[in-house]
Amino acid sequence: MRNPLRPTRRVHAHCDIPCGVYDPEQARIEAESCYKIIEKYTASSDELLRARCIVVKEERAELTKHHIDVLWHDYFKPEHLEKFPDLHETCWKASKAASKVKQTTDIAAAKELLGLIDRIDEMWKATGGPEKTRLQAVAA
């Protein structure tokens, strides 16, 4: 039987999307793929492999950019910006670096991208990201 003391009226303490799961690691893994692919591309003389490298690198770079953008738009909040005035600049640069990795086979660009993602990761960690945005334990 339904508990008679249980309210029928629900009030929302939600955010827009209740998911709220963020982690720069997602961007980092895609960016690492790009880095390794560029290495393989440069070392190989197999035209087929080189062509495949380009295709897959473009796809991975696009995903990197997407994950950076999601952190930038959805995870970071005004109070985080107060704490880290370089937040916008870093995310902007990271998005641009991801575009460069998509367009070129420049290993320096891939390295720069990784560095920027690491900076985003620092800000995510310093704002309590690991505790607040990742599941700590999943109930069976």
Next chain:
Amino acid sequence: MSTERGRLRPLSWFLLRSLALGTGVAAVAYARRWLDVVEVQGRSMAPALLPGEWLLVERRTYAHRRPRVGEIVLAADPRDPSRELIKRVTSVDGRAKMIQLAGDAPDSSTDSRTFGAISVSDVRWRVIARYWPAERIARL
């Protein structure tokens, strides 16, 4: 053989009981005009309020005075008036009759930072207490 349990009760006992019950029902019916109970959904008011908690709310106070900073209130969601939000008052502009609302957990809250200030007249219900779970019973 008459036992203590089998003894007939006087008519006045039934009358008195009916009267007490009737008064109780009438009192609840009357109080329901300005008292209600609600269930919290979502985590934006954590740790003060957690999802699934049951609260007592009333709408007498704001008929006489404005909400004050720090009070927990119910307000129609400006983006979807069929939804009711539960948030804390963070500022009151007496002249403009606007108030700002925020969740206690800014990382998982959509509030005045997103939808701006709302009109004082849209806030009618004030949260007064939590009555469930029993170990978290408290005035709020």
